[in-house]
Amino acid sequence: MDRSSNAYTFIFAIIMVVVVGAVLAFTSESLKDRQNANVKQEKMQNILYTVGVDSIEHNGAMVPLSRPLAEANFDKFITKQIALNNKGEVIAEGDKAFNVDLAKELGKADDLQMFPLYEAKVEGETCYIIPLRGTGLWGAIWGYIALKDDVNTVKGVVFDHKGETTGLGGEITKAWFQERFQDEKIFDGSGNLVGVSVVKGYGGGNNKDDNAVDAISGATITGDGVTKMISRRLKYYLPYFKKQTDMKVAVK
Template sequence: MAKKFNTNSNAYIIVYSIVMVVVVATVLAVAALSLQSRQYANELNEKKQSILSSLGAQDQNYDAFIDAYVVDGEGNRLEGEEVFDLLKDLKGSFEAGKFPVFEAADGRVVLPVTGTGLWGPVWGYVALEKDMDTVSGIIMDHKGETPGLGAEIASPKYQSLFAGKRIFEGDEFVSVSLRKGGAKDPAHEVDAISGGTKTSDGVSAMLRTSLGHYLPLLRAKRSGAAAEMSNAENVENNE
């Protein structure tokens, strides 16, 4: 006659608990693995849409419109680097001398930026016109800035203030700054967020530091654009 388990015994309760924990853990692990690829795809698509949004090109097909690559500290292309993997830890990528670039088919570029606000990380994408100077657009986000104050950096209304600003004054890199009390230099400043001084300072530092990594690339492209313009003017004059 088969021996019955004593369901009230401590041994039964312990074994039963262990079995249930293993079963639940296995189910959760399988679910996490099955959803991992979908989650990564969603994150990747979100990044692509942010890049296109910074260009005001949401209607474009990312893969057809954007050439994504990585440059070193001298502005030279690095082969064999996965651009979106570098975005997972952009600060670490910068420290390693690897700088992601997203170049649009129309000659504009989008540069990722990262920094620190009042309560945590802030990040975004800055699109520059073909002159590598004028801001075409910007997308910013944050992890925990104060709603109604620092969190305003993520609002389209605030981001629209950056369009048309310039990051160079002549040949000198000056970036774009957020000024408390209102912008005084219309070419290089925007109004700081009212009540969000620390976040505004963090964004200013983020733009200056992050964009500064790309100066060799930007200066090379500016020189190339100037040479093309000069050649075009010479051809026109000869005609």
Template sequence: MDRNSNGYTFLFAGIMVVVVGALLAFASTSLKPMQDINVKNEKMQNILSTIGVTDVTREEAQGKFDEFIKEQLALKVDGSADESVKAFNVDLKAELKKEPEEQRFPLYVAEKDGNKFYIIPLRGAGLWDAIWGYIALNDDFNTIAGVSFDHKAETPGLGAEIKQQWFLDYFKDEKIFDKDGKLTGVAVAKGNNDKVNKDDNKVDAISGATITGDGVTNMIKERLVHYKQYIDNQKGKLASNN
């Protein structure tokens, strides 16, 4: 075949597309198990960070997770546990497409330094795409021990700041119930500069990131509402034991 002909050019280009595509597919398939392990370990790191277990490498994640996480529950909307579902495998992205009665709500029960914590996964919408995270509650089921947030495509220097430690620190010791006992979550509010008052159910907003902040506010409340029955059940058990 004439190498200067159009036919030869198209044939060569076609062969290259097939070869490169095959190589990319092989690489993707070969690397997927490693990618899955990295995603799993990063998830464990984020869960642990809410209770102050930080500086955990991905190689250490499984061991530390097993050390601090004492129980994993996949809750139904009535607060009972679905023993047939493993909490860690629940995909919130998929669950959010279901009706609440069909969803399963993961909960991680942790112990650290003699204290018990309840860690709830979060997922919502930011300005451009999904945001997600975890919120850890003390055993009073009201006080926040810590949070972890992440995002897919928020604006650098603005909405992307939700994952920075200085913003996460705002949430520590905030309450999710108001003074009347109503579950309100924590709102990201402009001008809330009083970082001492931990009973106002508010943290200061990130300048220029109003929509992302609103997304965090909505995400926290929307997810926590589905755990209220479980919280009420646990408080009832504690009251009857006392």
């Protein structure tokens, strides 16, 4: 065949597309198990971060909590993994609860969704970890919020995003921003669930009872997304918390 002909060019292009596509498909499939393992470990790592477990004793020394160490020590701190329906009833436990994909659940009606909840025990304190997911400026944002055993005080948070602007909305992943949420309250003085608002021009200083933290400069829409994500997701857990008789405070 004449290599300068259009037919040769067309056939060559088709062959290259098929070969490259096959190589990419094989590579993707061969790495699938490793990718899934990395996702699982990162999820465990983030859950543990919310309750203050960012380092662990390993071989006689304290070391940063790597993803493999998070998986190896997950059950040491996480005492219960459950999934609820919107009535606060437990409908799944263990791995089935852990593997709930919140991105898919949000596309369902409320009465068909599953709401994962993790219970942790850290230094004698019980904490409840709730997965979060919402929308920022450019796409999805997500994370976890841990509540202390009064089901009101924030133990810690972890946030992440799909495509928020670096230096602006992308700063929600930074420790200095997430630390602002520690010890904030999710109920107001009247016992109503209000979450924690990210407020532009916040002037409350270190007030931990006003249900608000200072926003990131230039990231108003992302901050609003965090505010809505927290309040909207937490409300689904109220029916479950109301049924618990060992909570230290009443919730409305």
